[in-house]
Amino acid sequence: MRTTTKRLLPLFAATAVLGMFGASGAALAEGHGGGHDATTLEAHLTELNDSGASGTAWVTVEGNEVTVKMENTGLLAGSPHAQHIHIGGENQCPDPDMEGSGEDGAIQVSDAHHDYGDIATSLTTEGDTSPDSGLAVDRFPVGDDPYERTIEVSDEVAADIVDGKGVIVIHGVDHNGSGEYDGDVVSDLDPELPSEATDPAACGTLDVSQMGAWPEGGAETGSGTTAGIEQSGAMLAGGGLLTAAAAGAFALRRRSTESTQV
Ligand SMILES: [Cu+2]
Structure with a gap:
């Protein structure tokens, strides 16, 4: 209990600091032109190929990170x-009801290309994250394993993600319910793999987090979109006091980062 209290103290201090700058945190967001602003985006992934898979992705872009x-x-x-x-195409997820070229109309990689384009970044667990690692099956999460990683991307990819052009896609569908990737249809990406290993299982577009998700109504009438970006990090933390504390910590971290960049 004592340890918990100690650990929380810096968070409460951060909350107090946040209060001094106003509940929106906008004061911290204004007045710096040269630094990198962090943008937080969210994707709600829904199933493709009747996979039964769904998920949520949170992405923060700060410079090339x-x-x-x-x-x-x-x-x-x-x-x-x-x-x-993925970035490109129509920057959207395919219609889950579309007729694909796989077995029984399954949507394969090439079927969805028109909607979400090429691989921009491979979300591997370690090592290379370029499109070259698109099928590095020994470096991707297994099953429903949660994922978290900070990776470096090009200026162009970072800008495209911030512009809302990113689409997150998870691949791997057990169409025949055998418990593993098998079947007679080969992948249209790599004929060495069964199509089940590469068919898309879930997809979601990365959209900038909206003010509407902020749990305390007051901030919504605040000073515009910049505040929304400032607070988006806090939305990830949940509701109540901890959210406010996280917002403070987020703002403080940003401020210290910026001071080293000047
Ligand atoms: Cu993909």
């Missing part, structure tokens, strides 16, 4: 799931 956190459910247990940020 992209932090991705994902929590998923319903993915095939015990098997790796390739996952990427």
Whole structure:
């Protein structure tokens, strides 16, 4: 109990500091032109190919650093799931009811390309994150394993994600319910793999977090969109006092980062 109290104290201090700058945190957001602003985006992943999979991804972009956190459910247990940020096409997820070129109309990788384009970043657990690692099956999460990693991307990819062009796709669908990737249809991405290993299982577009998600109504009438971006980090933390504390910590971290960049 004592340890818990100690650990919380800096958070309460951060809350107090946040209070001095006003509940919106906007004061901290204004008045700096040169630094990198952090943008937080969210994707709600829904199933493709009747996979039963769904999930949420939170992405923060700050300069060339992209932090991705994902929590998923319903993915095939015990098997790796390739996952990427796609950019291009119509920057959207395919219609889950579309007729694909796979077995019984399953949506394959090439079927969805028109909607969400190429792999921009491979969300591997370690090592390379370029499109080259798109099928590095030994470096992707297994089953519903949660994911969190900060990766470096190009200026262009960072800008595209901030512009809302990113689509998160998780691959790997057990169409025949065998408990593993198998079947006669080969992947249209790699003929060495069964199509089940690469068919998309869930998809969600990365959209900038909205003010509407902020739990305390007052901030919504505050000083505009910049405040929304400031607070989006806090939305991830949940409701109540801890959210306010996290917002303070978030703002403080940003401020210290900026001072080293001047
Ligand atoms: Cu992909």
